[in-house]
Amino acid sequence: MRRKDRIQPGQLANLLLCTFLLGGLLAACSGKTETGSSGNANPAGSSTSGGKPQSGDFDEPYKLTIMLDNFTAENPPAESDAMTFLRETTKTDIDITWVPRTSYTEKLNATIASNTMPKVVVSLDIKTPAIINAIRSGVFWEIGPYLEDYPRLAAMSPVLKNNVLVDGKLYAIPRHLDLASNGFVYRSDWVKDLGMQPPATLEDVYELAKAMVHNDPDGNGKPDTYGLIEHNDPEGFDQVVLLLGGPYKWLVENDAFVPYFETPEYREALDFYKRLYDEKLVNQDFAAINKEQRSELIENGKGGMMFAYAYQITERLPIIRKTVPDADMEMGNLAGPKGERLMPSLGYTGLYLIPKSSVKTEAELKRVLQFFEDLADPRVQTFMQWGLEDVHYKMENGKPVKIDEARYQTEINILRRLKPHTMSEAPDGVNSPDVDKVLTYFKEKEDKVVGDPSLAYISDTYAERGTELTKIIEDARIKYIMGMIDENGWNDAVAEWHKKGGDKIVQEYSDQLK
Structure with a gap:
């Protein structure tokens, strides 16, 4: 069974340290809490109500150290209007250590083994061997019993909660990702210029890929485009298995589990991808590039289709439009012998865990949970989507318009790594057309998702x-x-x-x- 962001075999030795650290961790749980110095309250007009106040034992702002994954080339500035807003609104002195996403899991494993953890860490997957072993060794707080005091954090869908439980208990706050977030994204302006129809089947995808390679969809007179763009963990592969009628990860048959790579549909998917590769309809370097490099190829107009997270539209399209103002992208509606079937997300793109070695008392645990409850406030979530009005965006004709795309990417987009599992998308409930497109897709496709039966x-x-x-x-x-x-x-x-x-x-x- 495949999962993302697994540790490498050579790192497993470090994980054995967790067992020997347990005695020290339990002893440390009786230590005093760390507090910050007095500071400003919420800015005028802000509201972070919800949940019971848990900061009585702590000066404000509360000092909170967090280790987060960074998917960009540079870290965001530690001081900015955006960080000031976040600190003041949550009454928290946030100190973030950014780690490149490509090496994040390795860094997290080493941090757990060394017992030098900040007050909050992100794990990219709750079911990795390192995290399961650490949880079972008592490294992290169990937070489930406390969530009744934090209504926004408690508002977790049953499917999502089931996906993040370990041994039937809740230890982590998921970072938001819609369950029906995966799909097929394509350059609809290319499809139109090629005189073709939106793809409806895998065979349509194949024919469209041929046209995108051979018929000059960007009109530059050069044979320099691919159809499908993939990366070293082919994101569309499992989607193709589902479209062919196969299971997701595991087949349950006759009261037994069967790995999906032993099904006929998986073999058909292998042959479909081999066909694309042999005919040079997919980028030939896919095995050597990562997910972000894949997206950059789309941004640079080197390919017209990808199986990807639907928000690739809102993240990539503005960049493409800098050079191709009329560019457009759509989510596909592909179907196979069993109809339209979508690969699910886990419902999260990372999870927040609270180590007992750095958050040593129940009172401090509650203060950290209050921080995440405040992050789930609609006003803060709107900020994480758009930034500050008249700084990062302005309203024109009732629609939000970004003022400075570069500043938005540097100061705001990266802070979306802090999103808990609740989410608000736009100021005053007004979305841009591209965001509306994606949100409509999430809502319409949720019942098309096929789950992984092993997650329980x-x-x-x-x-x-x-x-x-x-x-x-x-x-x-x-x-x-x-x-x-x-x-x-x-x-x-x-x-x-x-x-x-x-x-x-x-x-x-x-x-x-x-």
């Missing part, structure tokens, strides 16, 4: 060997698509997966199901 369970074997086993299948998938192995090579990889622990994972999930 935890396999101890997967926790121990998941990284190694996942890599076997993912490496073989890339090699098959690129023609480096044939069907026999693929079958050998599947057999290796079973031999090295896959059979135990299947058994553990199946036993829990029964």
Whole structure:
């Protein structure tokens, strides 16, 4: 079973330290809390009501250290109008340590092992071996029993909550991501200029990819465009499996779990991607680039389609329009033999965990939870979407318009990494047309999502060997698509997966199901 942001096998040794740190962590839980100095209250007109005030034992602003992942080349400024607003509105002296997303999981694992943690850390996945082991070792606070005092944080969908539980308990605050957030994004202006119709099937995607490669969709007279753009963890692959009628991650059949890579639909998906690769309809360097580089190719007009998070429209389209003012993008409505089926998100794009070694008392835990409750205030969420009025955006004809795109990206877009699982999208309830397009998609497609049946369970074997086993299948998938192995090579990889622990994972999930 594949999950994102897994640790590498060489890092697993560090995780063993967590067990030996447990005694020290439990002893530290009786220490005194850290407080900040007195400061300003909320700015005039602000409101962060909701939840019971938990700051009585702490001077304001409360000093809060956070480690967050950064997907941009540079860190945002520590001091800005945006940071001032956030600090004053939450009565919190926020000190953020930014870590490049590409190395974030490795840094987090090392931080856990060294027991030198800030008061809040983000984990990109709650079910990695490192995080499961740390939770079971008592490294992080269980927050579920406290959420009744924080109504915004407690307003978590049952599906999302199920996805983030560990051993039936809640330890983390999810960072917002719509369940129906994945889909198919394409340059609708290219489709129109090519005289074609919006794609409705995988065969349409293939034909459109051919046209985008051979028929000069950007009109520059050069054969310099691809159809589909992918990256080293092909984001569309699981979506293609679903469209072909297959399961998502696991098939439950006859009271037993079957890995989805052993289904006929998975093999069809392999052949579909190999067809695109052999005919040079997908970027030939996909195995060597990451997700952000994939998106940059779209921004630079090098490709016209990608399977991606729907908000790629709102994030990439403004950049494309700097050079192509009439550019447009749409979400596809692809269907297969079983109709329209969408790959789900986990409902989160990272989770906030609170270490006991740095937040040592229940009173301080409640103060940290109040910070996230305040972040979930609609006014703060609006700020995270658009920034400050007359600084980052202005209202024109009832619509928000960004004043300085570069400043917005530097000061505001990166702060969206702080979003909890509730979200408000626009000032005064007014969205830009592109945001409306995406939000409509989320609402309309939620019932098309196909879930991962394994998320309700935890396999101890997967926790121990998941990284190694996942890599076997993912490496073989890339090699098959690129023609480096044939069907026999693929079958050998599947057999290796079973031999090295896959059979135990299947058994553990199946036993829990029964």
